[in-house]
Structures are given as structure tokens and as C-alpha cells.
Amino acid sequence: MADxxxxxxxxxxxxxxxxxxxxxxxxxxxxxxxxxxISNRADQPSDTIVLRFAHTGGSIxxxxxxxxxxxxxxxxxxxxxFATALGTTIDMYRIGGDSKGHYPxxxxxxxxxxxxxxxxxxxxxxxGGVSGRYSASGNDRIIGMSGGCYDATGAITSLQVYPVDGxxxxxxxxxxxxxxxxxx
Numbered sequence: 001m002a003d004x005x006x007x008x009x010x011x012x013x014x015x016x017x018x019x020x021x022x023x024x025x026x027x028x029x030x031x032x033x034x035x036x037x038i039s040n041r042a043d044q045p046s047d048t049i050v051l052r053f054a055h056t057g058g059s060i061x062x063x064x065x066x067x068x069x070x071x072x073x074x075x076x077x078x079x080x081x082f083a084t085a086l087g088t089t090i091d092m093y094r095i096g097g098d099s100k101g102h103y104p105x106x107x108x109x110x111x112x113x114x115x116x117x118x119x120x121x122x123x124x125x126x127x128g129g130v131s132g133r134y135s136a137s138g139n140d141r142i143i144g145m146s147g148g149c150y151d152a153t154g155a156i157t158s159l160q161v162y163p164v165d166g167x168x169x170x171x172x173x174x175x176x177x178x179x180x181x182x183x184x
Contacts, residue, residue: 004032009176012169015040018162019175020060026116026155028179033110033159035128036174041097041167046130046142048164049106050089053122055154066090070146090148092161096130098170105173106130115156122150 005028008021024031039047054060068090069083084091095106108128115122129143150156161175 004178004180007031007177007179009174012171012173015168015170016173017168018160019169019173020158020160021175021177022054022158024115024157024159024177025179026157028116029114029181030179031112031115031156032178032180033108033112033126033161034174034176034178035092035095035108035161036105037095037108037161038105038170038173039095039097039163039167040170041163041165044097046094046104046106047097047167049092049095049108049161050164051092051110051124051148052089052160053150053152053156054158054160055152055156056118057157058154060158060160061150061152062088064088065151066148067151068146068148070144072142072144074142086151089164090124090150091146091164092126093128093144093146094130094142095128095163097167104131112156118153118155121153122156124148124150 041047052060064086067085071081096104110126112124125147127145131141
């Protein structure tokens with residue numbers, strides 16, 4: 001059985017451009033990132049949220065070292081997919097946007113495998129969704145399954161999430177990081 005422990009949770013008490021968690025210890029085998037987020041994006045019912053890392057105590061890595069891919073389902077539309085090779089972020093996909101004065105939180109859960117192993121790059125897998133039932137069209141319910149890679153071998157020591165269009169994360173948004181070890 002795996003031992004899972006909370007490392008840190010940040011809950012915004014005021015609107016912010018991003019949430020960052022620092023000083024992640026290298027004492028676990030894997031990480032799990034859990035988010036419940038909403039932005040103040042007013043022109044759309046949802047907003048794209050992205051993820052970046054820092055490794056071995058450095059600053060957040062803004063280089064072209066991230067890859068991602070996803071399968072997405074949206075109410076009323078056919079499924080779609082995307083992939084990005086060596087971009088500057090990992091697309092976690094969608095969170096709620098406050099387009100109609102309602103607050104549909106987007107919920108995302110991402111696993112980061114072997115985050116502290118300095119002999120290999122990092123791989124991630126995630127799932128998330130948002131119910132934008134209060135949007136202009138009334139049917140913007142979105143779910144996504146996705147994965148990504150961080151092309152760096154250093155141990156991950158920090159992570160940052162933020163909306164890509166310059167909107168703010170709203171007060172009450174939560175980001176939590178958990179660590180787990182495999183007993184085997």
C-alpha cells in the first residue's frame with residue numbers, strides 16, 4: 001500500500017495571477033497536484049490553465065522543455081484532441097471562467113511520476129473538468145484527460161499554475177500538492 005501525505009495547500013485569500021508552491025521535499029516517489037480553480041475571465045465560460053516547474057532549487061523553468069497531449073469532450077461538440085511538443089508550459093486544460101457572474105470551479109488532478117529522480121525526465125497524467133452550465137450557450141460542460149512531459153532531470157522543487165490569457169485566479173481557488181511512496 002502507498003503512503004500518501006499532504007505536502008502543502010494554498011488557498012487564495014485575494015485574486016492572483018498565479019499560485020506557486022515552493023520547497024517541495026525530495027522525500028517521496030511521486031507527486032499528486034489537486035486544483036479547484038476559477039478565473040475572472042469574462043468573455044468565455046472557461047479558461048485554460050497551465051503548469052510549470054522548477055527543479056533542484058532553481059526558479060520556475062520558462063524554457064521550451066514541456067510537452068502535452070489531451071483528449072477533450074465538450075457538451076454538444078465532437079471529441080477533440082491536441083498535442084504540443086516542447087512548448088513553454090504544460091496545458092492542464094480548463095477551469096471555470098466567471099463569464100456570467102457564476103462560479104463554476106474547474107477541478108484538476110495531476111500525477112507527477114518520479115519527480116525527485118535525477119536520472120530521468122518527468123512524466124505526468126491528469127484528468128479534469130468544469131461545468132459551465134451558466135455560460136452564454138448554457139451547455140459548456142468540459143472534461144479532459146491529458147498527459148505531459150517535463151524535459152529536465154533535476155528533482156522538482158516548485159510548481160506554478162496560472163491562466164494563459166492574463167486573467168486572474170479568483171479568491172477561493174485552491175492548489176494542493178501530495179506526495180506518495182510505493183511500499184514495494
